[in-house]
Amino acid sequence: MTKDKLSYKLMKIVKSALAALAVPVFVIYIMVAKPDYAIMNGLGHVILPVAGAVGDLVTWPVRLVGDGIHWVRETSQIRTENEILRQKLDAALTNKYACDIAIGENKKLEHEIDVKRASPYESVVADVIFNDSVFHHNTFFVNKGRKAGLERGMVVVSFDSRLIGSIVDCGSQFCRVRAITDSDSNIAVRIAGSDVSGFLQGNGKKRATIGFFSDTQFVGRQGLKIMTSNISGVFPSGIYIGDMIDENRVDVLQPNQNTRVMILKYNNMDSYK
């Protein structure tokens, strides 16, 4: 079909008209479907695995070489990492006795004031498949989905039980996780060892911002530990998030620091499943 033919020109106009028609449809959908975007997510659940599978098939030699380089680099760093871990282990053992005493005291106090603390009896281990920290959004995908019993709203933590984020969209074999550094993330937190609550907001940067403290006189400082508070019911209470580095910034776990995560089957109803 040459450019000068009438049919070509007509076809071009029809295609452009269709594209022009799609723009207001998309804009209205974006405004109406917020925050669930059910149709978009439903389409994503079908298209993403198919495109991913075809992409895997096409790009396997490149990824094989990449994985090989990654493996060599990791192996060469094992000795250094081992030394660092030994130092950390020594430091941890030094604190162990103090922690044991504190845990004992804590249990005694909980018993005295009749605190009932639930604990998760089920969690799912999943691998990070796509890490998509881009623009002001920090999301990533894990390779377990509804088939593994996961649902929207479940909590994602690292293997050292540090909060990473929560599931925002769940396909049959994958889930999209919103990290706490994502600009759409805003969670209720508590300063460990005090009654002061606040809100931790992601901003797309490496560090999240904390503010709106329940105690207006409270001033944050370096070293204070932040944990979830379950005020809004989004996260269970008591999950360690990170340390404050100044009066309003918190050093949190980055999505790219994990290749494997744990998903707690928490149902957003102030209890674990």
Add this chain to the structure above:
Amino acid sequence: MNIFFYYFYKFWPFLITLILWRLATAFWNPAGVLALIPIFYYTFVRPKNCFGLIGLLFCFLIDYRCNLPLFWTTMFCLFYAINGFQSYLDIQNMGKNACGAFLVFIGIGFFILSFSKINWANFINNLWLFCWLGILYIPITSIETTFKKQKP
């Protein structure tokens, strides 16, 4: 060998888009945004049959992975409509593989995204991606031409 080249050229636009989207890495190609280069090139500059739909599909996939609801998909449709209805700017005959038009396309996108969350980190991140896509545009779009020259 000719059959190989025939199919290679036929599927190259789809392959390069798929490869760039799939080989996403956190810093160099977050969420496969580099796939915007072949999407733009093979839709507006060297249009291939039915590639518009592929472009739309991959824009959707980039949006889905970026957690940007239909942003690049809408941008793509908007540019498609504008390009189709006007005859003042002929993108297909622009120099340097229409790199200028591509920079306008992604520039508007990144500009809007910079204002969706105003902070320095977001601004620098967008600036970096704008420069990186601009730098890689001509090399990526020239691959096909380079292969064609070597065709036996």
